Amino acid sequence: MTMSEGDLAVMELRFVRAAMLESQPPPAGMRGAVGWLRENLLSTPFNITLTILIGLLFAWIVPDLIRFLLIDAVWSGADRDACRELVQNRTVGACWPFVFERWPYFVYGSYPLSERWRVDVFFVMLAIGVVWMLWLHAPRRGLGAIYFFAVVPITAFILLTGWRAIGLEPVDTVLWGGILVTIVVAWVGIVVSLPLGILLALGRRSPMPAVRLFSITFIEFVRGVPLVTVLFMASVMLPLFVPEQYSPDKLLRALVGIALFASAYMAEVVRAGLQAIPKGQFEGAMAVGLGYSQMMRLIILPQALKITIPNIVNTYIGLFKDTTLVFIVGIFDFLHTVEVSRIDPKWASPVTSTTGYAVAAIFYLIFCYAMSRYARATEARLGLSDRR
Amino acid sequence: MPDSAKAKPHIKPSKLKTDMAVDLIGVNKWYGDFHVLRDINLKVKGGERIVICGPSGSGKSTMIRCINRLEEHQQGQIIVDGVELTNDLKKIDEVRREVGMVFQHFNLFPHLTVLENCTLAPLWVRKIPKREAEEIAMYYLTRVKIPDQALKYPGQLSGGQQQRVAIARALCMSPKIMLFDEPTSALDPEMVKEVLDTMVGLADDGMTMLCVTHEMGFARQVADLIIFMDAGQIIESNVPEEFFNHPQHERTKLFLSQILH
Numbered sequence: 001m002t003m004s005e006g007d008l009a010v011m012e013l014r015f016v017r018a019a020m021l022e023s024q025p026p027p028a029g030m031r032g033a034v035g036w037l038r039e040n041l042l043s044t045p046f047n048i049t050l051t052i053l054i055g056l057l058f059a060w061i062v063p064d065l066i067r068f069l070l071i072d073a074v075w076s077g078a079d080r081d082a083c084r085e086l087v088q089n090r091t092v093g094a095c096w097p098f099v100f101e102r103w104p105y106f107v108y109g110s111y112p113l114s115e116r117w118r119v120d121v122f123f124v125m126l127a128i129g130v131v132w133m134l135w136l137h138a139p140r141r142g143l144g145a146i147y148f149f150a151v152v153p154i155t156a157f158i159l160l161t162g163w164r165a166i167g168l169e170p171v172d173t174v175l176w177g178g179i180l181v182t183i184v185v186a187w188v189g190i191v192v193s194l195p196l197g198i199l200l201a202l203g204r205r206s207p208m209p210a211v212r213l214f215s216i217t218f219i220e221f222v223r224g225v226p227l228v229t230v231l232f233m234a235s236v237m238l239p240l241f242v243p244e245q246y247s248p249d250k251l252l253r254a255l256v257g258i259a260l261f262a263s264a265y266m267a268e269v270v271r272a273g274l275q276a277i278p279k280g281q282f283e284g285a286m287a288v289g290l291g292y293s294q295m296m297r298l299i300i301l302p303q304a305l306k307i308t309i310p311n312i313v314n315t316y317i318g319l320f321k322d323t324t325l326v327f328i329v330g331i332f333d334f335l336h337t338v339e340v341s342r343i344d345p346k347w348a349s350p351v352t353s354t355t356g357y358a359v360a361a362i363f364y365l366i367f368c369y370a371m372s373r374y375a376r377a378t379e380a381r382l383g384l385s386d387r388r
Numbered sequence: 389m390p391d392s393a394k395a396k397p398h399i400k401p402s403k404l405k406t407d408m409a410v411d412l413i414g415v416n417k418w419y420g421d422f423h424v425l426r427d428i429n430l431k432v433k434g435g436e437r438i439v440i441c442g443p444s445g446s447g448k449s450t451m452i453r454c455i456n457r458l459e460e461h462q463q464g465q466i467i468v469d470g471v472e473l474t475n476d477l478k479k480i481d482e483v484r485r486e487v488g489m490v491f492q493h494f495n496l497f498p499h500l501t502v503l504e505n506c507t508l509a510p511l512w513v514r515k516i517p518k519r520e521a522e523e524i525a526m527y528y529l530t531r532v533k534i535p536d537q538a539l540k541y542p543g544q545l546s547g548g549q550q551q552r553v554a555i556a557r558a559l560c561m562s563p564k565i566m567l568f569d570e571p572t573s574a575l576d577p578e579m580v581k582e583v584l585d586t587m588v589g590l591a592d593d594g595m596t597m598l599c600v601t602h603e604m605g606f607a608r609q610v611a612d613l614i615i616f617m618d619a620g621q622i623i624e625s626n627v628p629e630e631f632f633n634h635p636q637h638e639r640t641k642l643f644l645s646q647i648l649h
Binding site: 280281283284285286287288289290291294298299302303306382 | 456458477481484485487488489491493494495496497498499508509512513557558561
């Protein structure tokens with residue numbers, strides 16, 4: 001018996017699986033270093049071009065950088081002559097003795113020599129607090145929060161400004177400077193702007209018109225004004241309205257200005273996060289009986305803040321670098337101390353400025369990169385519950 | 389993780405304070421100019437199971453969402469176990485504590501584990517000690533047959549499992565009334581049954597239930613009353629037997645002919 005073509009077609013349509021297929025390992029090219037290279041660096045012609053271009057860029061910059069910072073660098077000397085090509089008769093790179101000599105000034109500004117231990121104590125306390133807060137497996141993290149948000153600020157205030165009653169000479173903030181000021185300004189900005197930003201963001205979404213109007217006005221006003229203007233207003237205009245003796249300290253005014261400025265930006269960042277939370281989360285929280293503050297604290301904000309971590313850290317990094325603007329109202333932050341030192345005639349040489357700026361760049365890079373890395377790690381950790 | 393509680397922990401059976409669980413009297417609601425609920429009158433006694441069906445946009449979800457004030461009504465009265473819903477936040481909280489709700493899209497809290505989802509409200513709203521809240525949670529998770537998933541995150545579960553967690557979460561507050569807003573519409577066909585079985589079990593225990601659903605088999609099995617809505621109003625309500633076999637209104641007949649093949 002022969003089969004017609006019609007029979008054949010029917011035969012091909014019918015199919016019943018006899019044995020289930022076992023899962024197989026992927027082909028060799030997909031795994032290991034080769035697989036990684038292929039997938040990440042060489043996947044498309046465009047990608048290959050990019051890889052080559054970036055490789056060339058590194059090859060162009062990195063050797064010069066190493067030569068300047070390390071190989072040709074001057075490591076010892078007493079004054080500018082050590083760093084001058086004409087005197088040394090060789091190619092001169094970074095002028096490190098300048099940095100070594102000026103380092104205490106970079107760190108403390110004009111803080112009295114005999115009192116600088118107080119700044120060191122503050123740095124140590126702050127470092128302990130930061131590690132305690134950020135290291136997830138640290139013991140007693142609840143206590144850490146109290147330490148970080150209550151003990152450190154109060155102690156730091158007493159320690160740094162001084163209190164005669166306990167034998168600490170008052171130190172005028174005019175004398176503060178360098179890394180001390182940068183850290184103080186950034187720290188206050190960071191610690192104040194997040195809670196204040198959250199409040200403003202919640203206020204902006206509040207059903208109460210007065211609260212909403214206040215939040216919107218504040219946010220839009222502050223965002224609509226450059227930071228430099230805010231600082232100017234805080235330090236130049238405020239004293240015009242407030243009698244001299246009641247007028248707060250110059251550094252304090254700058255601190256308040258920066259903190260409020262950062263809060264307005266933070267508010268918008270947080271609001272974006274709140275906006276992204278599905279309505280169902282609010283309804284789910286309300287339906288189980290949570291009140292407004294519980295709903296926000298336990299359900300909405302944890303999720304909203306999690307998705308805004310990259311933006312929050314972005315704002316923090318921006319804030320950290322914006323602290324350099326306080327120089328405009330005559331406060332000596334780290335960059336300003338570098339700036340003042342590099343024009344010191346004692347160290348005047350063609351490489352002094354470059355060296356000073358390189359130090360500043362490395363300093364800011366370390367801090368900003370650390371923030372960025374920590375944020376990445378946090379994102380990865382919280383990503384566990386991401387799969388909805 | 390606490391042992392999957394075999395014995396029923398000291399869960400106080402919550403009884404309604406009044407005979408009337410839910411009483412809607414002349415309820416009207418508008419979205420802007422759109423009249424979504426039109427003169428809704430509905431009385432639900434304690435222990436009654438009401439199934440609400442109707443075409444989409446008929447206002448059935450809106451109606452049950454008014455019962456725990458996820459939606460506000462503009463006219464008429466809604467009285468839940470003797471508490472009238474007004475703008476008084478205390479009253480709203482009081483009602484929400486006693487009324488559990490299960491949503492179409494589960495609305496579990498993705499950043500909390502299954503167990504934490506279940507213990508959250510008892511801990512913060514009822515102020516129950518943590519241990520006890522966990523015992524209660526494990527009891528209900530056992531009841532919906534997923535105690536072994538307690539430490540996972542919702543995102544790691546299937547839709548049917550998530551919906552059962554949502555039911556357990558609502559039950560952990562020992563509600564007097566349960567609202568179901570299309571609990572099976574977002575589920576894969578294979579998972580619908582596990583959720584319906586859980587709901588049937590709940591009905592057998594005498595829970596007062598209002599379910600918006602198109603699962604007519606479920607309606608036949610457990611409903612004391614079926615309500616058919618269209619265009620924001622109740623078109624017909626009847627006991628299941630009569631509703632399915634002798635629908636009166638033309639719109640009901642049309643609807644039934646579309647969904648029962």
